[in-house]
Amino acid sequence: MSASDLFSIAGKAALVTGGTRGIGKMIAEGFVDAGAVVYISSRKAGACAEVAAELSAKGTCYGIPADLSTEGGCRGLADEMVSRLDRLDILVNNAGAAWGAPLAEFDETAFEKVLALNVKGVFHLTRFLVPLLQASGTSEAPARVINIGSIDGLCVPLVENYAYSSSKAAVHHLTRHLARRLAPAITVNAIAPGPFESKMMAATLEAFGEQIAANAPLKRIGRPDDMAGAAIYLSSRAGAYLTGAVIPVDGGIATTR
Numbered sequence: 001m002s003a004s005d006l007f008s009i010a011g012k013a014a015l016v017t018g019g020t021r022g023i024g025k026m027i028a029e030g031f032v033d034a035g036a037v038v039y040i041s042s043r044k045a046g047a048c049a050e051v052a053a054e055l056s057a058k059g060t061c062y063g064i065p066a067d068l069s070t071e072g073g074c075r076g077l078a079d080e081m082v083s084r085l086d087r088l089d090i091l092v093n094n095a096g097a098a099w100g101a102p103l104a105e106f107d108e109t110a111f112e113k114v115l116a117l118n119v120k121g122v123f124h125l126t127r128f129l130v131p132l133l134q135a136s137g138t139s140e141a142p143a144r145v146i147n148i149g150s151i152d153g154l155c156v157p158l159v160e161n162y163a164y165s166s167s168k169a170a171v172h173h174l175t176r177h178l179a180r181r182l183a184p185a186i187t188v189n190a191i192a193p194g195p196f197e198s199k200m201m202a203a204t205l206e207a208f209g210e211q212i213a214a215n216a217p218l219k220r221i222g223r224p225d226d227m228a229g230a231a232i233y234l235s236s237r238a239g240a241y242l243t244g245a246v247i248p249v250d251g252g253i254a255t256t257r
């Protein structure tokens, strides 16, 4: 098999949640560029339509709005995918939310919001899409689930984001648990990103971006190709023999700490 075949995802059907901006858009755009048929989702219908149109200029991309912080929203998106496709090759559970507050003020609302999307949303959407993923996957060529965790779920962060860091540790363990349950037809892996430019990271990078880059062993923050590359690897023949793995894509920030 040639290197280009080994990493090919041409013609595969992929769903990227939170694909309208930030890390989700980096992955969606990388998939479109690589010839996949890509569905993106987020709450805002306008953003879904706009980004799908932008990415369709160089490939195939469709937008489907959904709020994934409720079980019903996850069911609705899965039903919509079932009505459009007879198989799904790649699911990227990327949509996520963060919350920062001092310990004394870190109340129930923060935990409810963050866990509902970051943990329960990943779980429910995956379980509702299992039949569509199983329609694609075999033990020789498994379907892929890629969960977006965080290095904040691997190492204790400096910022006070208790619900977020614990939600990401939960995503990493959920990845291992689902990997065991869904093998051999579906692999489940996680990417744990370090700092990448996005709306979620905008304030942090504006205030501390240079410092974060200077302190990173690889001396920069992540670029879109770094994220797309890891997701394409996990989605292609090259990544077929990994499941239950949590891969940091962080310039060495957490891995060398």
Ligand SMILES: NC(=O)c1ccc[n+]([C@@H]2O[C@H](COP(=O)([O-])OP(=O)(O)OC[C@H]3O[C@@H](n4cnc5c(N)ncnc54)[C@H](OP(=O)(O)O)[C@@H]3O)[C@@H](O)[C@H]2O)c1
Pocket (backbone or CB within 6 Å): 017, 018, 019, 020, 021, 022, 023, 024, 041, 042, 043, 044, 047, 066, 067, 068, 069, 094, 095, 096, 097, 117, 148, 149, 150, 151, 192, 193, 194, 195, 196, 197, 198, 199, 200, 201
């Ligand atoms: N950027 C980083 O440095 C970094 C580092 C580590 C991990 N991550 C993780 O990477 C993922 C993406 O983060 P990001 O930085 O790219 O964030 P972002 O720029 O805020 O993007 C979040 C995406 O999720 C969607 N979304 C938010 N709430 C949703 C909901 N309830 N239902 C469905 N979609 C929803 C947003 O669109 P709508 O507002 O239209 O819903 C948007 O498309 C998250 O899981 C995050 O924890 C990011």
